[in-house]
Amino acid sequence: MKRLLVSVLMIAALLGAPVLAEGLLPNIPKAIGEPHPEGxxxxxxxxxxxxxxDRDMTVIDGVRNTDASLAECVSCHAVKGPDAAPVTVESDQHFCRACHDYAAVKIDCFQCHNSVPEVADQAMLLPYRENPVAELRAYLEGVSQ
Ligand code: HEC
Ligand code: HEC
Ligand code: HEC
Incomplete structure (x- = not known):
């Protein structure tokens, strides 16, 4: 199913919008802010x-790569719930679940990362953790097996 969706996405990429209009893709919530220049x-x-x-071994080396920031993704791609507050990834309305649920992709990123916009300080990217780098290292060892 995953591969099938990827193929569909790639075909969609080649053919452009008409394929999407035919409803082959899940309903992807609208975002705010500037669209991605790459499309x-x-x-x-x-x-x-x-x-x-992988590339933020940078995280471990202390060089923060912010080209693709998860905190920023969930800001522009926030989806408002019935109470007008952004929904967390617990909700099937969450942007990151629109395609993942459809394609049966599971991500565990939000165990550590916030799935809602961080209104306060960007430096408070993650909830407080005793030893985030050790945890991240253990996590990476787990995924590379
Ligand atoms: C500055 C705001 C902004 C940020 C930050 C941002 N996006 Fe987007 N993204 C958009 C906009 C605007 C679109 C165009 C689609 C739309 O109108 O909803 C888009 C489109 C997308 C799409 C394609 C959606 C579709 O309908 O096919 C994906 C996937 C995506 N973004 C993922 C991400 C991820 C992952 C991140 C974090 C690394 C991210 N975005 C960060 C604004 C943003
Ligand atoms: C075990 C906890 C943990 C898990 C699980 C985790 N991360 Fe992280 N991640 C971290 C820590 C710690 C940092 C460093 C954050 C900082 O410097 O503020 C980080 C940083 C990042 C960054 C760069 C900082 C940012 O947000 O812009 C990205 C991108 C990122 N993670 C993506 C992911 C993705 C995608 C997943 C799921 C596939 C994931 N992470 C799963 C702990 C985790
Ligand atoms: C337009 C549909 C779509 C949206 C929206 C989307 N994803 Fe995905 N994502 C996919 C698909 C399809 C895959 C599987 C790709 C593959 O297997 O190569 C995937 C895979 C991933 C993976 C790798 C998972 C793995 O086990 O390999 C991560 C990490 C990820 N997405 C993060 C995110 C985050 C974070 C968001 C929200 C900011 C998001 N995605 C929104 C379609 C989407």
Missing amino acids: NEYWRINHPALLSH
Whole structure:
């Protein structure tokens, strides 16, 4: 199913909008702010690589790469719930779940990362953790097995 959706996305990328209009894709919530200069197709296909922790060994080395910031994703892509507050990833309305639920993709990023916009300080990107780097290192060892 995952592969099928990826193929559909790639075909959609080649053919452009008409395929989407035919309802082959899930209903993706609208975003606010500037669209991505690279375009939606590019982002649909490449966001897993762009978000990967691989290159933020930078995180561990202390060089923060903010090209693709999860905190920023959930800001522009926030979806308001019935109470007008942004929904968390617990809700199937959450932007990151629009396609993932459809394609049966599971991500565990929001165990640590906030799934709603951080209104306060950008530096408070993650909830307080005793030893985030050690936790991240353990996590990365887990995923690379
Ligand atoms: C400055 C605001 C902003 C930020 C930050 C942002 N986006 Fe977007 N994104 C948009 C807009 C605007 C669109 C165009 C689609 C729309 O109108 O909803 C879009 C489109 C997309 C699409 C394609 C959606 C579709 O309908 O096909 C994906 C996937 C996506 N973004 C993922 C991400 C991810 C992952 C991040 C974080 C790394 C991110 N975006 C950060 C504003 C943003
Ligand atoms: C075990 C906890 C943990 C998990 C799970 C986790 N991260 Fe992170 N992540 C971190 C920590 C800690 C940082 C460093 C944050 C900082 O410097 O503020 C970070 C930083 C990042 C950054 C760069 C900072 C930012 O938000 O812009 C990105 C992008 C990122 N993670 C994406 C992901 C993605 C995608 C997943 C899921 C596939 C994920 N993370 C899962 C702990 C985690
Ligand atoms: C336009 C549809 C769409 C949207 C919206 C979307 N994703 Fe994805 N995402 C996918 C698809 C499809 C895959 C599977 C790609 C593959 O297997 O190569 C995927 C895979 C991923 C992966 C890699 C998972 C793995 O196990 O390999 C991460 C991390 C990820 N997405 C993060 C996000 C985040 C964070 C958001 C919200 C900011 C988001 N995605 C929004 C379609 C989407």
